[in-house]
Amino acid sequence: MSISNFIYRQKQKIKYHFAITDHERLVAEINRNDRLIEFRENSFKLKEAEFIFPIEYLFLLERYDDLVFLLSQSNGSFQLIGNQLVFKFNNLKLFIKTSEELFIIKEVFYKQIYNINLGSTFNIIDVGMNVGFTSLYFANRDDVQKVYSYEPFKTTFKDAQENFELNKEIEEKIERKNIGLGLDSKVIKVNYSNNLKGKNTTSNVTNLQSESLDCATIELVKASDEINALVSSNRNQLFVIKLDCEGAEFDIFKSFGDQNISEKIVAFMIEWHRNKPQLLIEKLIHNNFKVHCTTDSKEIGFIVAVR
Template sequence: MKALVNFICCFVPRKQWRKKIRYNLIYRKIRRKELLGYGFKINAGIITTPEGVKIDISDKPDHPLYLIKEVFVKSEYNLNIRKESILIDIGMNRGAASLFFATNENIKKIYSYEPFKPTFELAKRNLELNPQLSEKINAFNLGLGKTEVTLELPYIATATGAMSTIRNVCKGEKKIKKETVIIKDAAKELTPILEENKNKHIIVKCDCEGAEFEIFERLSEEKIVGKIDIVLMEFHFDKPDRLIDTLTEYGFAVQVKPGSSKSRTGYIYAVRMAERIC
């Protein structure tokens, strides 16, 4: 099968099209079989994790098995959380990470941000499938940034997890839509949340396709970074040096896990070792 698909791709002129053909005909089936081997169950377009979390995978344009594997199998966000904590999820996408954290009894509340309306609706669907877990989750159809602004941004349904508020990642794609996106000042938005939960551990998960640089720059300006205890971040489009410098300035121990050198992505795991700023 793989040889046949690769042969067909020899006659497809565009790299992006070849990539989609290979994914739909080869890798989706492999990933599905792999997840079943890990104890996942699939029924009527719903995949259920071994922990009992249900995720809708029925939409055809952007089959989210890659996201499910990243969160529930590769355990990119697996923490041993022993203290009462809250999670701030910047870049909720379909809500998989928020639901994953909600299974932890020591996570008492989750604040999740997703700027793109169609993706936010997919997340709402997954929250509805998990009513007990979603009681913890406050979901906002907003993006975070350095300033408050309303933007008209390109959006494609075939790559919901790659949409960015700071860069056009849709060049060369077909079926591009325009979405109105509301960006809030990260410092103003998060300050009341941190005040309300100042007696709990503050965990920030950040996967927002390049906006992480301006978000943490803004949080640093208001010294909010020093009020955070743990940061789990995926960085995009640039070297992570500025992010590392900001975190170390506020007393974090930082570990960097390189991802794709071609697309300049990777992971940052940071734990604050210094006293929290009150």
């Protein structure tokens, strides 16, 4: 190690230990061995990347690896529309308001975790719409006729609306409701985090770790009633249900009771949370689904079920 490199690293250690804010500490950690983040007047950029970010988007460094990944993609780019940051993926445009959304873009559009193909056209029921990225992913596909999306939190729903309006050529394919699906129809109050929109839940169990917690009043409708009504009004069409609702998936399944799942529903893609997935798996197998369940922990996993 050269003397200049040694001195540089010692300076970064000092910056890290005397940082006033979390972001200052994070920058010092990322720049520990090399100057990977360069600052300019009211802006910053990553080494070897062309795009210059306004300084108010410094929070994106919380997902530094995901940010580096997205900056390296040939079919994706960051842009500014007015003073708002947008990620452009092929023909889609997506507003970026939290670092969490970098991860969602990577998962949905690049890892393609919802890339299901039936060999025919189908409708999607998107429960846990969040800011609308997954709904847009499906609406952008030729084999998807219609997307029915549900998001109970008003602020998150508003962000999704903005993303849909940014993609007017496919916006009409998405029918969205500002409600949640659950065991029964009722109005409840729950915690809400503006920074962790993808972690908000209508279930009783929550492990949100955020300084931006608020209380939100949301409307729930009985899941089986809503889903059965959709299927009944589209008798000649197949349905795929995507569930990513932070634990509410268990109440959604319980809402069906002893009744069978409609034959028009041919696939589920479920991210399950916190509870053991056996209740979900048993209900699916009872309805003649072939089930594949993966997990890296006791807290979360992914189910793909088809018939």
